[in-house]
Amino acid sequence: MKKTSDFKSYKKEIMGAAHDDRLRLALSRAIKSFRSNVKNALEKFPHTVEMAEEVLKIKEASIPRMEELARQAIATIEENNGRGYIARTADEALEIIADLTGTKKLVVKGKTMTGEEIGLREYLEDKGNEVYETDLGEFIIQKMGSRPMHILSPSIHVPREDVARLFSKIMGQEIAPDSDIADMVAAAREYLRDKFFRADIGISGANVVAAETGTLFIIENEGNIRLATGAPPVHIALVGMEKLVPSLGDAYKVSEVTWRYANYTIPSYVSLVSGPSKTGDIEKVTTYGAHGPREFHVIFLDGGRTRLAKYPRLAQALYCLRCGGCLYECPVFAVTAGHFGDKYFAGIGAVWAAIVDEDMEKAASIAYTCLTCGRCRERCPVKIDVPEMIIELRKLLAEGDSA
Ligand code: SF4
Incomplete structure (x- = not known):
């Protein structure tokens, strides 16, 4: 459109x-x-510079094949008892996610640029769901009614005094403007804690996806994505098609280069998710939905990417x-x-x-x-x-x- x-x-x-x-x-x-x-x-980690050259080659080879890689990833995700989808447009992606979510649900979200691209949170809220951003920066932005100002640090423009004022208002407890930042982080943790465990749906993006195994690599520091993708019974991931690479090895290299150039020697967490939670511990019968989600859905968004690849x-x-x-x-x-x-x-x-x-x-x-x-x-x-x-x-x- x-x-x-x-x-x-x-x-x-x-x-x-x-x-x-x-x-x-x-x-x-x-x-x-x-x-x-x-x-x-x-x-x-000086080898990162050389690894970045390898990553460029991986991307050059993967982008012209992204559609094929998406199909390969979907086949593997479905072998793993998940469900995969290709959404041609933002509207299609929104419809798929809305169908999976329904209405009047509690949704916890990790930060996803692709979600931002298609207006996912606002759409789900309009459908009558209660949606919580769980990345601290995104949470601040959501509660301020503002929009992200950086792809990794969405609330980069908000000084601590404003955060204290905002949290005091929404959390019903006084947080002084000169409080320690640790107190503000603790307040957000307490506020969001039960949302993860009461949520019906957890939504995430992914930094890179290995097509051969259908594995999402998700890099983070806060631990909110682990909870959002691990605690609710359903995990939905929205991923731009350009994030696909052929192998697990390729995906690892993309991840390492990403976090190093994103200013981290090593992030606190890298989650690898390939399917719903399962166990075979009782009589070796595979049963889905152990401690993690019993449903795993991955939507690969084209949304103009295959067109862009032709320029x-x-x-x-x-x-x-x-x-x-x-x-x-x-x-x-x-x-x-x-x-x-x-x-x-x-x-x-x-x-x-x-x-x-x-x-x-x-x-x-x-x-x-x-x-x-x-x-x-x-x-x-x-x-x-x-x-x-x-x-x-x-x-x-x-x-x-x-x-
Ligand atoms: S965000 Fe990183 S990878 Fe993307 S254009 Fe900027 S420097 Fe390059």
């Missing part, structure tokens, strides 16, 4: 952000710490690992955060807006905000050439190509 957004409101938003001193302060702190963490992680200079956008590193190098992002972009931020966001979201006005706004300085390319583990894509996109926009 083609969309149009309003350039004037984009301009107002981005100019407002650029003059927001608190935002700049929050970002400058985050950028400093991110750069130093990545430097440390790469110095400690010679733009297809590289599909190699993105969502490590978030480029955002910390981008001079525009440094003063505007996620106001520079839409669902996907900074220069690469223009390509997603044009081809995946089909919002040409938004794509043009982002493409002409981008300075094409190329700092993002230097940081990117898979060497995505954003300036090249932006120049190509501007050309297509000028030619009136509806992409």
